[in-house]
Amino acid sequence: MTHHLLDYATRIREQGFRLTPQRQLILDAICEGDQHVTFEEICRRVQAKSSAINQATVYRTLEFLSKLHLVTTAEISGDKVYEIATETPHHHLVCRSCGAVESLADSFLSELSARLRQEYHFKTELSHLVITGVCAKCGGDNG
Amino acid sequence: MTHHLLDYATRIREQGFRLTPQRQLILDAICEGDQHVTFEEICRRVQAKSSAINQATVYRTLEFLSKLHLVTTAEISGDKVYEIATETPHHHLVCRSCGAVESLADSFLSELSARLRQEYHFKTELSHLVITGVCAKCGGDNG
């Protein structure tokens, strides 16, 4: 379990929402998944623990958690995936060829953000960017 | 009409595929839309000209055109949108607050690409990146 439940409980309640067993289970399911969990995977994990949870609830809960920035979502090679939001954001390099996913520190984008702020007065909110391309293995290291 | 139909015809046929009236109409519909056309909008435009075109065909054609890199697709504030692929790629700044969309030249990302290539041996293929944040108008120019 990589999330601190009390923390989430507080953040949910602070905004006048409620922490339900369903929401806890869904948060757990995302945490237990090894980064980038699909809807299908979340359902499977949740229903393994409590088979009575409705799919509609899972859909609504994921949207809810996204809105509260407790989970982030991204589309990786056609699949919508979910991940627990971390304190410092990070991003992903996705290989178009083999599908490998590598993490990328947010600091890589600080230069770009600074430039956009200066030249466009645009404040980026890059919570979870997905950059596609060809990885070292697939493209040859000397590309 | 911003696309050159002959060009597209050639590019489709070169790969052993066929240029059908349906595909032409769908390409036209995307061109005529003012950048970032939704599925719904495409259907409306296509069926205004030829009401007999099936929605399933539109779904399949959009996927087909994306695979051939004749159109690009992106998710802008929750909506999947389509756009004719341009010779030199460009990207978009989307304001989370007011929804405004601004174009961003590909050159803005060349530094990042260079770094990723050097440090990760990762060759980016940034055909249509969407960067969310807060625009000058909504965030104040001095942010």
Added chain:
DNA sequence: TTCGTTATTGCAGTTTTTTGCAATAAGGTA
């Protein structure tokens, strides 16, 4: 121009995602 191959379409499902609403239960208050 005609013919044949086979990519593409339309149709009619099937699956996935979303929605409305009554019943339930979280969590503040007394």
Added chain:
DNA sequence: TACCTTATTGCAAAAAACTGCAATAACGAA
């Protein structure tokens, strides 16, 4: 602890997205 308000859930039905397959038609070859 018991009660009350109303956010949340489950259900069932609707809408949206996707598929399999037989019929059609694009387009290269003769």
